[in-house]
Amino acid sequence: MDLTCSGCESEICSTDQYMKCSSCKKYYDLVCLNIPVQSFKNYKPEHKESWNCPSCLCSLPKSDNSRFSVGIASQPPIKTMLSNNCENVNMKRGSRVKTTEQESTTTDTSLLLSEIRLLRQEVSDLKQQNTDIGLKLSNFSDALNQKLEDFEKKMCAKDEEIILLKSSILQLEHKLNLSEQETMKTELEIIGIPEENNENLCHITMLTANKIGVQLNDLDIDEVYRIGQKTH
Template identity: 35%
Template sequence: MECKKCAKSYDLMCINIPKEKFKTFTHTGPSSTAASKDDVSGNINITRGGKPGVKPKTTREDPMPNTELGTLIVELRQLRHEVTEVKKQNNEIKNQMSLISENLSHNLHEYSKKLQNAEEEIVALKSTLGQLQLKLAAQDQDHLKNDLEILGIAEQANENLHQIVITASRKVGVQLAETDIEDVMRVGSKISKQPKSSASTRVSRPIVLKLLRRRKAEELLRAAKSRRNLTSENLVDGHPAPIFFNERLTRENRQLFREARKRTKEYGFQYCWIKNGGILVRKADGKPAKRIYTNEELDEKVGPPKHLVNDEDRIP
């Protein structure tokens, strides 16, 4: 239906006119006064929209002309192509990174195995070195098996050491001849001259007696051990002092024995002694004797130095 004033069209649904009723209407216009029902119905749109058979005109409210839409489509296709290329590059980078990661992981695993093997070799070498050191120390000590140290005999000028050790041996009940002696000497740093008033407090160097046979050395040690209160009386001039016959030790074992004696006193051990060049300790009667070869074993079997224990106790 057209408006006579503005020539715009209306549809029946908007003006609320039933379709059957509208078919009874006639068409009027400036060029004619009447028309058939077929003419009227052919000029009317009975559904929502504009005139029948007429496409809607493009208005200013349209979102975009066809040219701009085409340009947008081209740009979107180009953008999609670029995104696809970026995805391909990302996939290539991802694959390369995965390969690098696998190679790095493999290399790290190999290096870890080599490092572990090296550490095991170092541990084995340290163990072997420790065993060799103990073996060499035992050999060095074995070379001194015929040697004895005699302590407590005052050192005097122009002393006759051969006569002194023979007389001392007789005091313990062993007959020692010149033919039994390989050598005899004082060992250690020579004591500087001091006033006679301090001679009684002076510490004399030990006498080392080298014997030709181990059996003679063992005989002297047993005899000296059985004699109590053995002194230097009738051996040298001066006030009598206690004398001792001991096995001779290497420098390392001598230091270890000195530390063992100190440590056993600190921890209440009753016995610390030397036998066949070895250091032994015993906590009390009835307890087993323990052989000490190294400072580490001394820490383990007796205890660490007291000053270290006290320092650890003071740590907050």
């Protein structure tokens, strides 16, 4: 059966270390009654059975107090007793004032919390730095991509220009070939004519043409020249 202390309203953990009021039938633990465990063990059974709580004891007529021991009868009410011993016991059962060990634990906890806050701040700073670095890298990447895009456009323009130049070269080569072919139609090579000093090649050409039955004049000849070096 679970017993509840009427003084602190907490569950009485020990099943044999408590006092039951013979008048109101309420239960009280030894902590709220400020009764040492050793003193409780020395109580006689008849004393425990006839025990009255401080509240009931105060409500009894004075003539009836003679049957109680001075130590028990002189106990103040529970609330007054708890107030006088507030330095050692809180209203909740088993809740004691912080000991030196508890204070040390609290100090360690405070230091740990402070270190955790500092660590969180450092993590937050690192996240911000990473964000800034990521933003810079993103901006650099965008600028690099823009430069690459501009370079590709220039290369495409150069490629188109090269294609146009190649087309122009092909057209010029074709025109040159046609011109050479047209020129070759009017060219005539004469061999076997001895070379002399101060010779007139145009006159020699017209004489040669007349000998083979071709009539030429100065307007029909554009240019006359010998091929090769002069032989001695």
